[in-house]
Amino acid sequence: MTLTDSPGTAGTAAGVKPVLEVRDLSVSFPTDDGLVQAVRGVSYRLMPREVLGIVGESGSGKSVTSLAIMGLLPRTARIAGSACLGDQELIGAPYSTMQHLRGRRISMVFQDPISSLNPVYSIGWQLAEAVRAHHDVSKQAAADRAVDLLQLVGIPNAKERASNYPHEFSGGMRQRVVIAIAIANDPEVLIADEPTTALDVTVQAQILETLDLARRETNAAMVLITHDLGVVAGVADRVLVMYAGKPVETGTVDEIYYSSRMPYTLGLLASLPRLDDRKGGALRPIPGSPPSLLNLAPGCPFSPRCTYRGDVCDEQEPELLEVAPGGHRAACHFSDQLEQRREAPVLETDATLQEELA
Amino acid sequence: MTAAVEVPPTPLPSADPVLQVRNLVKHFPVRGSGVTRRTVGEIHAVCDVSFDVARGETLGVVGESGCGKSTTGRAILNLQPATSGQVIYDGKDVTQLTGSALRVVRRDMQLVFQDPFASLNPRMTVNNLVGEPLVIHHIGESKQARRDVVAELLRTVGLNPEHGNRYAHEFSGGQRQRIGIARAIALEPKVLVLDEPVSALDVSIQAGVVNLLEDLQDRLGLSYVFIAHDLSVVRHIADRVAVMYLGRIVEVATRDALFERPAHPYTRALLSAIPIPDPRKERERRRIVLVGDVPSPAAPPSGCRFRTRCQVFRDDLNDDQRQLCIEQHPALEERGQGHPVSCHYADVERVV
Numbered sequence: 001m002t003l004t005d006s007p008g009t010a011g012t013a014a015g016v017k018p019v020l021e022v023r024d025l026s027v028s029f030p031t032d033d034g035l036v037q038a039v040r041g042v043s044y045r046l047m048p049r050e051v052l053g054i055v056g057e058s059g060s061g062k063s064v065t066s067l068a069i070m071g072l073l074p075r076t077a078r079i080a081g082s083a084c085l086g087d088q089e090l091i092g093a094p095y096s097t098m099q100h101l102r103g104r105r106i107s108m109v110f111q112d113p114i115s116s117l118n119p120v121y122s123i124g125w126q127l128a129e130a131v132r133a134h135h136d137v138s139k140q141a142a143a144d145r146a147v148d149l150l151q152l153v154g155i156p157n158a159k160e161r162a163s164n165y166p167h168e169f170s171g172g173m174r175q176r177v178v179i180a181i182a183i184a185n186d187p188e189v190l191i192a193d194e195p196t197t198a199l200d201v202t203v204q205a206q207i208l209e210t211l212d213l214a215r216r217e218t219n220a221a222m223v224l225i226t227h228d229l230g231v232v233a234g235v236a237d238r239v240l241v242m243y244a245g246k247p248v249e250t251g252t253v254d255e256i257y258y259s260s261r262m263p264y265t266l267g268l269l270a271s272l273p274r275l276d277d278r279k280g281g282a283l284r285p286i287p288g289s290p291p292s293l294l295n296l297a298p299g300c301p302f303s304p305r306c307t308y309r310g311d312v313c314d315e316q317e318p319e320l321l322e323v324a325p326g327g328h329r330a331a332c333h334f335s336d337q338l339e340q341r342r343e344a345p346v347l348e349t350d351a352t353l354q355e356e357l358a
Numbered sequence: 359m360t361a362a363v364e365v366p367p368t369p370l371p372s373a374d375p376v377l378q379v380r381n382l383v384k385h386f387p388v389r390g391s392g393v394t395r396r397t398v399g400e401i402h403a404v405c406d407v408s409f410d411v412a413r414g415e416t417l418g419v420v421g422e423s424g425c426g427k428s429t430t431g432r433a434i435l436n437l438q439p440a441t442s443g444q445v446i447y448d449g450k451d452v453t454q455l456t457g458s459a460l461r462v463v464r465r466d467m468q469l470v471f472q473d474p475f476a477s478l479n480p481r482m483t484v485n486n487l488v489g490e491p492l493v494i495h496h497i498g499e500s501k502q503a504r505r506d507v508v509a510e511l512l513r514t515v516g517l518n519p520e521h522g523n524r525y526a527h528e529f530s531g532g533q534r535q536r537i538g539i540a541r542a543i544a545l546e547p548k549v550l551v552l553d554e555p556v557s558a559l560d561v562s563i564q565a566g567v568v569n570l571l572e573d574l575q576d577r578l579g580l581s582y583v584f585i586a587h588d589l590s591v592v593r594h595i596a597d598r599v600a601v602m603y604l605g606r607i608v609e610v611a612t613r614d615a616l617f618e619r620p621a622h623p624y625t626r627a628l629l630s631a632i633p634i635p636d637p638r639k640e641r642e643r644r645r646i647v648l649v650g651d652v653p654s655p656a657a658p659p660s661g662c663r664f665r666t667r668c669q670v671f672r673d674d675l676n677d678d679q680r681q682l683c684i685e686q687h688p689a690l691e692e693r694g695q696g697h698p699v700s701c702h703y704a705d706v707e708r709v710v
Contacts, residue, residue: 057560170651200422200587202648205631209647227561230590230633234640253637271565273594275617275632276639282572283594285565289530 017086018045019188019221020069020106025081025091026245027061027068036293038064040245041081043320046189046221053236053253054225055268059290061245062225066191070108071098085189104134107182109211111194113174117166123150123177124162130184149180152217153210172203176210183214190220196231208235229272233257238327241265244291244301247320251328261323261335263306300333308334375410376581377434377467377549382407382443384426384433388656401655403429405605407443408690411549416575416582418596418613420589420628424652426605427585431551434583435467436460447549465495468542472554474534478526484537485522488512491544511540516570532563536570543574551583556591568595589632593617601625604655604663607690611697621695621704623670630709646709661685662702670703679703 027039039061046052056062067073069083069090083090085106090098102108110116118126127146131137137145143162150158153176166174175195182190192211196204208231215222224235232239232253239256241249241264249262260266267286288305291297300306303313312333320331323339332338383406388399404426411417419427432438434445436452445452452463471477478487489508491497498504509519515536526534535555542550555571556564572595574580586592592599593613600610601624609622620626627646634640648667653659665671665683675683682702690700 057562172651201589201631202422202627203651205645205647228633229561229635230640233635233637234633234643257635257637268562269635271562272635273565273568273588273590274634274636275590275593275629276634276636277590277593278614282569283565285569286562287566289532289563290560 016047019048019086020046020223021082021084022065022069023082023084025065025068025083026079027064027073028078030076030078031294034294035078037296038245038293039068040296042242042245042247044240044247044250046223048188048221049215049219050238051215051222051224051236053232053239054223054242055227055229055232055239056242057227057290059293060242061293062242063193065242066108066193066223066225070102070106070191071095072108100134103130103182103187104185105187106189106191107185107187109175109178109182109190109192109195111197113171113178113198114166116178117174119166122163122165123169127162127177127181127184130181134185145184146180149184150177152183153177153180153214154206155180170203171199172206175199175207179207179210179214183218183220186218187220189223190215190218191223191225193225194227195224197226197228204231211235229269241268244296245293246301246331247329248302248332249330250320251324251330252326255324255328259324259328259339261328261330261338262332263308263334263338264302265330266338267305267307300331308332308338310334374413376413376447377411377583378444378446379410379430379434380408380444380446382430382433382445383441384429384438385441399656402605402658403655404433404440405658407602407605407607409600409607409610411581411583413548413581414575414579415598416584416596418592418599419583419585419602420587420592420599421602422587422628422652424604424655425602426655427587427602428553430602431469431553431583431585434551435464435469437469461495465545466547467549467551468545468547470535470538470542470550470552470555473558474531474538475526475558477538478534480526483523483525484512484517484529487526487537488522488540488544491541495545497545507544511544514543514574515540516566530563531559532567535559535567539567539570539574543578543580546578547580549581549583551585553585554587555584557586557588564591571595589617589629601628604652604658606663606700608664608701609697609699610690611699615697618708619695619706620709621693621697621699621706622664622701623668623703624664626707626709627669644709662688662700664701670701670705675703 023043025039025042029036029038042065054062068079079091081091124143124146127149128142131142131145147158147162150162155161155173155176196207199207226232236253238252240247243264249265256265270284271286273283286305291301299314300317303309318331318333320329323330323335382404384404386401386403387397388401389395390398407430421427433440440453447463455463485508488511489504492504492507498507512519512522517533517536556567559567568591575582584596596613598612599616600607603624609625620629627648630646646669650667653666659666662683671680671683688700688702690698692698693704695704695706
């Protein structure tokens with residue numbers, strides 16, 4: 001695997017400043033039915049060159065968090081908290097400032113490449129535009145840079161293909177173009193929002209390689225948003241698991257996959273059918289469905305679906321607290337017991353998970 | 359009634375087949391843009407596909423978008439008339455049936471769609487949605503009898519019969535897919551064609567629907583044709599798996615044989631491309647990354663259709679060996695790997 005050559009940075013190395021620091025970010029949308037609290041306090045630090053995977057189901061707030069950081073939410077959204085790119089505060093920054101930062105210091109790759117490209121301009125033109133938006137270079141120089149970028153992301157006959165339009169490319173090729181645009185100005189942070197969800201698996205493998213190459217070429221740190229726990233396992237250094245608009249667990253990939261302390265993460269891992277599963281046996285779904293983010297009940301939002309629930313869970317929402325030194329944090333009242341019970345298989349899903357991972 | 363049709367042999371016969379598909383071909387015309395809309399070409403969606411489905415068996419059909427797996431599913435039910443070939447159910451060739459004879463067969467063969475949002479009429483209540491097949495096929499003596507059947511069906515798929523007067527939009531994605539399944543099993547079919555039944559669902563919900571499908575199969579003795587692109591789900595649910603590429607089956611084997619000993623280069627690439635949610639395993643895995651994209655099914659490559667992207671063709675063969683791939687289509691047959699595979703240079707390699 002070439003995708004994980006960078007060491008698992010703990011994110012607390014002394015003297016190194018995070019490239020992106022998000023603190024208590026919350027986003028809500030007023031609707032006719034009331035206030036929808038899509039994001040309810042997200043904090044994370046992204047260290048240089050690090051890959052942070054954000055996982056969660058639909059509606060967990062993983063995409064809204066990133067759109068808020070990029071300043072791409074509609075004006076009706078109510079955003080609070082802070083997101084600092086280096087020393088630059090992004091939340092509430094004026095449009096002109098954001099315009100100056102987006103695409104140059106922080107850029108984004110979206111899920112659907114056909115809607116992120118303009119159908120009436122050629123690929124080369126759109127790439128050159130990304131270059132000229134931030135650098136005062138000649139049209140010719142920008143066009144040359146566009147061809148170089150297309151070559152970098154693995155588009156054959158880049159010179160000829162630059163004059164093609166988006167509809168003349170396949171889905172995978174389009175996503176490569178979008179990645180090329182995102183890295184055109186060597187950003188510090190690259191946010192990839194479900195970059196491979198719309199693609200077939202063999203093409204997904206190509207795009208993940210391209211993203212990795214793009215990241216190493218520009219030394220960018222990356223936030224990879226996905227619902228696919230397999231993709232995160234291969235690509236990310238650290239993982240942030242989100243549920244109902246809040247991070248419920250964060251740690252290195254190994255901590256999350258092998259010693260999770262949060263019932264939701266455990267349930268999610270146990271519910272996956274696995275390609276390397278030789279035993280078969282029934283899958284273990286998480287009962288129920290995610291809560292509505294409109295008028296969320298007090299207490300832990302996962303408690304109605306949780307097998308380890310206690311009385312305290314319905315009254316008090318657990319905070320994201322450190323469960324192991326080095327930055328492994330979990331939001332569960334019983335996270336310490338989840339570790340103790342690990343040896344004695346009192347917890348059903350927990351025990352089978354251990355068995356599967358052994 | 360059609361007389362019982364003769365069934366040609368297949369590379370992998372089953373002992374007790376319910377459904378037999380033989381040399382199924384489906385071409386779609388490509389029309390020009392002029393006034394007369396002349397046919398200017400053909401999309402080869404499905405080419406010479408043959409397989410058996412045994413009683414109580416799940417046959418997984420996997421492949422990437424555009425490989426013809428959904429078209430195969432629809433042609434089996436004669437929802438899209440096949441260009442040629444036979445689909446034999448109960449001694450009858452389904453592709454030749456029309457009108458009332460077709461309707462009789464369709465009672466035994468039902469389809470579950472991928473998108474539970476688009477496949478349910480938003481203006482019908484759940485009771486009406488699930489009861490509709492009963493009305494169409496004149497099952498149940500009275501309204502009340504039908505209502506009882508519907509309530510039982512809803513219980514069977516894990517829904518509360520008291521919610522029968524609600525509309526589809528009041529349910530979550532997983533619950534809607536359960537409504538779709540209840541509808542499909544209402545007529546007590548023998549064969550269910552499941553076209554990506556869990557692809558649109560979140561992982562924590564998906565597991566529940568997969569369990570329901572397995573449970574129903576055990577209880578009702580159903581045979582499944584399970585069409586999916588997610589091989590992890592297929593590994594879990596299927597007994598046998600057929601891998602399709604550009605309209606052809608390239609490899610068919612029992613589940614464990616396919617996942618443990620994939621013989622076709624495409625199967626190996628496909629399996630190696632799927633991420634496993636296990637960081638240590640992921641770090642150690644070798645990924646076969648295919649180059650390029652799937653060629654257009656309007657002009658498929660000569661000989662072996664996979665050769666334009668094949669890693670074996672590219673790296674391991676000399677020009678003489680390549681010539682065979684270019685000139686001759688490799689038949690789907692046993693080549694010493696223990697199961698039929700459509701590759702001149704089939705070789706077993708472990709990738710999972």
